[in-house]
Amino acid sequence: MEELLAVAPAFLLLAARALGMVETSPLLSSDMTPQVAKLALAGFAAYAVLPTAQVYGDVSVFGFNFLLLVIGEGLIGIIIGFFINIVFAAFTTAGQFFSLQMGFAASETFDPLAQEENPLMGQYLNLVAMLIFLTLGGFQELFVEGFWRSVQSINIISMVNGREHIIGVILSGLSRLFMDAAIISMPIMGTLFLTSLATGLISKAAPQINILSEGFPISITTAFFLIFFTLPFMTEAFSRVVDSGFSTLRSLFAIIGQQIG
Numbered sequence: 001m002e003e004l005l006a007v008a009p010a011f012l013l014l015a016a017r018a019l020g021m022v023e024t025s026p027l028l029s030s031d032m033t034p035q036v037a038k039l040a041l042a043g044f045a046a047y048a049v050l051p052t053a054q055v056y057g058d059v060s061v062f063g064f065n066f067l068l069l070v071i072g073e074g075l076i077g078i079i080i081g082f083f084i085n086i087v088f089a090a091f092t093t094a095g096q097f098f099s100l101q102m103g104f105a106a107s108e109t110f111d112p113l114a115q116e117e118n119p120l121m122g123q124y125l126n127l128v129a130m131l132i133f134l135t136l137g138g139f140q141e142l143f144v145e146g147f148w149r150s151v152q153s154i155n156i157i158s159m160v161n162g163r164e165h166i167i168g169v170i171l172s173g174l175s176r177l178f179m180d181a182a183i184i185s186m187p188i189m190g191t192l193f194l195t196s197l198a199t200g201l202i203s204k205a206a207p208q209i210n211i212l213s214e215g216f217p218i219s220i221t222t223a224f225f226l227i228f229f230t231l232p233f234m235t236e237a238f239s240r241v242v243d244s245g246f247s248t249l250r251s252l253f254a255i256i257g258q259q260i261g
Contacts, residue, residue, distance in 0.1 A: 020077025072156030095122030
């Protein structure tokens with residue numbers, strides 16, 4: 001404890017960054033996670049990386065400048081967590097793309113983790129993505145690639161100097177979000193489009209058939225069969241998207257780290 005008190009300013013800076021990341025990261029940011037647990041996790045993460053933290057220099061004075069440093073460190077953590085949330089949003093967006101064609105556009109479920117309502121298929125894909133994230137050791141990657149490497153590479157001064165790179169990465173992540181969602185949902189969207197086209201042709205060829213009552217069961221059944229058979233390929237796509245997100249973070253830290261070096 002005495003050793004920790006001796007480096008309390010640096011520890012508080014690290015804890016502010018860790019807390020900002022925890023408060024905005026998938027799963028951890030949920031209101032179902034007690035705030036005490038979030039604070040404890042942030043403090044433990046800060047204590048774990050404290051011996052290797054080299055980006056602060058001599059930080060030993062509390063004051064207004066120190067308060068600005070704390071805010072800046074929290075902002076770095078928020079940026080890391082926000083970027084990981086962008087990666088996860090691709091899965092929910094993919095489900096939203098084909099929910100309308102599937103016939104589930106009006107059906108929404110409450111997501112207790114995100115504290116918001118999502119379309120039924122978006123919520124399903126989001127749960128699958130969370131399981132894959134846990135299977136791939138996502139939290140280990142988050143704290144190693146996201147937090148520990150950021151401590152080695154970024155401080156608030158280098159972040160301000162490299163703001164063009166950070167803004168570019170966030171904007172490219174937002175654009176890649178829709179591209180990844182379209183790639184994941186394209187097989188189902190394309191097949192459902194062909195199904196709708198076929199039912200439309202049938203309604204023209206045989207007007208006596210009530211295609212409105214028959215079309216929804218056909219679309220829903222077709223979509224369920226497609227999800228069942230394509231789920232292994234979708235999980236592989238999920239894995240690539242998550243790995244790509246962490247690779248982008250590593251590249252960003254490497255670029256900004258050169259400014260410190």
